[in-house]
Amino acid sequence: MGYAVVLGEALVDLLDAEHDGEPVFRQAIGGGPLNVAVAVARLGGDVQFVGSLGDDPLAGRIRAFLGAAGVGLDGAVTVPAPTALAVATFAGPEPDFRFYGEPRSYALLTADDLDVAVVEGAQVLYCGSIVLLDPPVLAAARRAWAMAGALRVFDPNVRPSLLAGPDALDDLRAVVAEFAASAHLVKLSAADARHLYPREPVEGVAAYLRELGAGTVVVTLGADGALVAAADDVVRVPAPKVDAVDATGAGDSVMGALVADLLHAGEPVDPTGWRDRVAFALRVAGLVCESPGGATAMPTREAVANRFR
Known part of the structure; x- marks a missing residue:
C-alpha cells in the first residue's frame, strides 16, 4: 500500500464552548x-501533510500532534508567521468560521516549496x-495536481467569510471547475453546494461536476447521509443514528475515510463499491460527531467496528 499526500491548511480552531456557565473558546488543532x-x-x-506552518509555539503543538497521530511532515515548511486562528461559532447545523492572523501562516506555501519526490510518489x-483562495498556494496545488501520477481527490470546503470582493465567488467557482475536471473524486457538503451554486x-x-470530468462525486448531507454520483448511478446513502455532540470535522472524516480506502483498495470498480465506501465513511463521521473536537475525534477502524456492530 502506498501513501497519500494531503495539501492544505493547518491552524488552531477556537471553538465556541461553555465552562462553569460562562462562554469560552476551546482551543483545538484544526484545518x-x-x-x-x-x-x-x-x-x-x-499519509504526508504538505503545507506551511508558523514559527511559534502553536505551530510546535501542531507538529507534535501530527507526529503523534502518525502523519508525516516531509512536505511541510516553516514560515515566519504566527499560527492562524479560526474562531468557530455554532448558530446552525454548520459552524461559522472567522479567520485571524496576518500573514496567514497556512497560506505561505509556494510552488517552489513543494517536495517533488513526496508529491510524485503519492498514490492519492x-x-x-481555503488555501486555494491564496494565489501562492493555489499555484503550489496546481503544480502538485499536474505532477501527481496519483488518484486525485478534491474538496472545495467553502468558507464564505473569506470570499471578499464582487468577483470572489466567481473566481472560486472557476477554481472548483478546474480541479473537478480532472479529479477522480470530488467530495463537498450540501452547504458547499449551496454557496457555489x-x-x-x-x-x-x-x-x-461529473459533466466537467469528475469521476465520482459525493455530497454529504449531514444527518441525512450523503448523495453519491458514480457512473450513471445517483443514490442517497443514509447516515447511522448517533448521539451527536459536535459536528466539527465530520465532513473531513468522510473524506479521510474515502482516501484511506482508496489507498487500501484503489478505486471501486462499480457504483455499488462506492456506496459501500460512503456507508463506511458515514459511520466514521457518526463516531466523530459523538465526541468533541475535530482532529482529536478521528477514530480507528476498530473503534468504528465496535461502535456500529
Missing part, C-alpha cells in the same frame, strides 16, 4: 485538510479547502 490527514492515519493509511493526492439542487450540482 480541514489537517483533519483529513489525521483521519487517514487513524484509519491505517500512510488531496487538494482543496445557490439555485441548483444537490443532484444537479453532482451532475454538473
Whole structure:
C-alpha cells in the first residue's frame, strides 16, 4: 500500500464552548485538510501533510500532534508567521468560521516549496479547502495536481467569510471547475453546494461536476447521509443514528475515510463499491460527531467496528 499526500491548511480552531456557565473558546488543532490527514492515519493509511506552518509555539503543538497521530511532515515548511486562528461559532447545523492572523501562516506555501519526490510518489493526492483562495498556494496545488501520477481527490470546503470582493465567488467557482475536471473524486457538503451554486439542487450540482470530468462525486448531507454520483448511478446513502455532540470535522472524516480506502483498495470498480465506501465513511463521521473536537475525534477502524456492530 502506498501513501497519500494531503495539501492544505493547518491552524488552531477556537471553538465556541461553555465552562462553569460562562462562554469560552476551546482551543483545538484544526484545518480541514489537517483533519483529513489525521483521519487517514487513524484509519491505517500512510499519509504526508504538505503545507506551511508558523514559527511559534502553536505551530510546535501542531507538529507534535501530527507526529503523534502518525502523519508525516516531509512536505511541510516553516514560515515566519504566527499560527492562524479560526474562531468557530455554532448558530446552525454548520459552524461559522472567522479567520485571524496576518500573514496567514497556512497560506505561505509556494510552488517552489513543494517536495517533488513526496508529491510524485503519492498514490492519492488531496487538494482543496481555503488555501486555494491564496494565489501562492493555489499555484503550489496546481503544480502538485499536474505532477501527481496519483488518484486525485478534491474538496472545495467553502468558507464564505473569506470570499471578499464582487468577483470572489466567481473566481472560486472557476477554481472548483478546474480541479473537478480532472479529479477522480470530488467530495463537498450540501452547504458547499449551496454557496457555489445557490439555485441548483444537490443532484444537479453532482451532475454538473461529473459533466466537467469528475469521476465520482459525493455530497454529504449531514444527518441525512450523503448523495453519491458514480457512473450513471445517483443514490442517497443514509447516515447511522448517533448521539451527536459536535459536528466539527465530520465532513473531513468522510473524506479521510474515502482516501484511506482508496489507498487500501484503489478505486471501486462499480457504483455499488462506492456506496459501500460512503456507508463506511458515514459511520466514521457518526463516531466523530459523538465526541468533541475535530482532529482529536478521528477514530480507528476498530473503534468504528465496535461502535456500529
